[in-house]
Amino acid sequence: MYEDPQSSDEESPVPDTDTCSSKELEQLFQQELSPGFEVAASLKRTCGLHLSQSCDYSKLAVALSRKELQVYHVGEGGDLVLANGSLGRYESSIRGVKFFNGDPNSLVCCTEAGDIYQYDLRSGSEVYRFEDTSEGRKKTMTSCDINRNDRVLCASTEVQKNGDSYLLFFDVRERAYLGCYWECHSEDITHVRFHPTDPDLFASASVDGLTNVFDISKLTEDDAMQYCFNAETSIDSINWHTDPTGRDLVACVTTTNDLHLYDVKSQDQIALFDREEITKSLRRSSSIDCNVVATHNDANGSFFVLAGSNFNRGSECLRTLKYDNKCLLPYRSFGGNRQIVRASVYNERDQYLIATGEAGLITLWKCLDVSSNPSNGVNSASKSLKQKLHVSHRAKPY
């Protein structure tokens, strides 16, 4: 809840800056000085809105604001190579993209118009289009996800003309519309997320402030609805995490860049970080420029928050904060970021962070442990590269 934001009667806005020296920043945040790889999604102006990585981390799907879906190969060295141009171009905006959990060659993409396209990357073509025409007009979609065993597809919708917002379910194998939930939210549903291991559990989040957790093995919506968490403010996105004892947690990022964390079984809100606190943890001064992108599971069983600043088109700050026992601690700082980040994925196995955003760039950082051999780090790699260039330049006769 927001009481009194920064307000001043001065003419010029207060610029967002770091609240400590660069030396202190280096001590607090592990510095990932420059991207391992960066590629522009298009020569034309566009914005990267959604990302999904395949289960073997070898492919990356990117949804652009110009209604185009691209797929990149992610090399072992972290290089990104566009695979055969656009996978799909649509009449309406892309609202979500998701690789299958068990098949690195299958993915789905949902559009605002109410279609979910399934692709097979081996043939590079669309293999099926899911749609719900059970009530005549297709419902405008906002996100989609597929369950653990790749059997059930769920799409969330905006509030339709009849005043209802829906969760639509499809059987992937049978290629059939299964039905919907329509009583659990009163506003646009912004995000759906299946549980990472339980194929029957999923959560939905909405502008109405509620995060609902469902068990879809139950017969009716009433019985399926297990828990409701009320953040009392619109939710932008959610993710599943676990605490050190293995208990399920749901993290909710609100539209005002706060983070709410719930323990699912006990239904307790175990932590709430508003954007002021997040800004403070990031060591930045302006909370109104704070941009919380997402939360990601970390290899060591915890999770972290990726956040930055919108100031100066996002180029000044992109950092992560590690969650540890109801606190957000400084974790990593990503140098060389050139945009306001809108979507991200984290490769836990290789510790790559991939982000895309408002400049249409797709950037990959290799996060290496401090404890590992420093000569393997990106920093020294780029240093030796610079030296090499310097030497060859010198050697050229003029």
Next chain:
Amino acid sequence: MASKVSRDILYECVNEVLKGSEKKRRRFLETVELQIGLKNYDPQKDKRFSGTVKLKYIPRPKMQVCVLGDQQHCDEAKANDIPYMDAEALKKLNKNKKLVKKLAKKYDAFLASESLIKQIPRLLGPGLNKAGKFPGLLGHGESMVQKIDEVKATIKFQMKKVLCLSVAVGHVKMSTDELAQNVHLSINFLVSLLKKHWQNVRSLHIKSSMGSAQRLY
């Protein structure tokens, strides 16, 4: 955050709105709305914005809040003349959709004790969800009356697909000072929600339900 609406203009517009309602009195308490026109914002591309803010003065005094309470909260509600229901009363609804809908319609908002809020899906089903009236949490550390006032003073900014929105920030029986403060707070909060802050605001007006709009920006 630089405010582009000077104190003079703000008070001038607020006074005009209040004067307007004085001149032509209506049979109901007119609400005062802040109307916002946006620019440089693409709903297809830009991040959705929406947020809640607590105002200093209650804009909707007639708002009815019902407490769904444990024993302690029910006693406190009774003592303060606040409508309440306990777990037994909720159980009696028997998850009947019509009764739950009726309950939802009767009140503008609900607050629930921690023990009860966790049982809402089981006791009532999704009826309150659908009505947009799922209860907020009522803790034991805070005063019930204060929490209710907080709920009554909270407004929500919500972006639809068009580049304009409006939100109720007060009513015509408020003083100039009170209304001006509410408007000022609302504008500052709105600007803090927008990525480009003032560069995303095209116009600002305030108006009473039946009165004419006064331009602030």
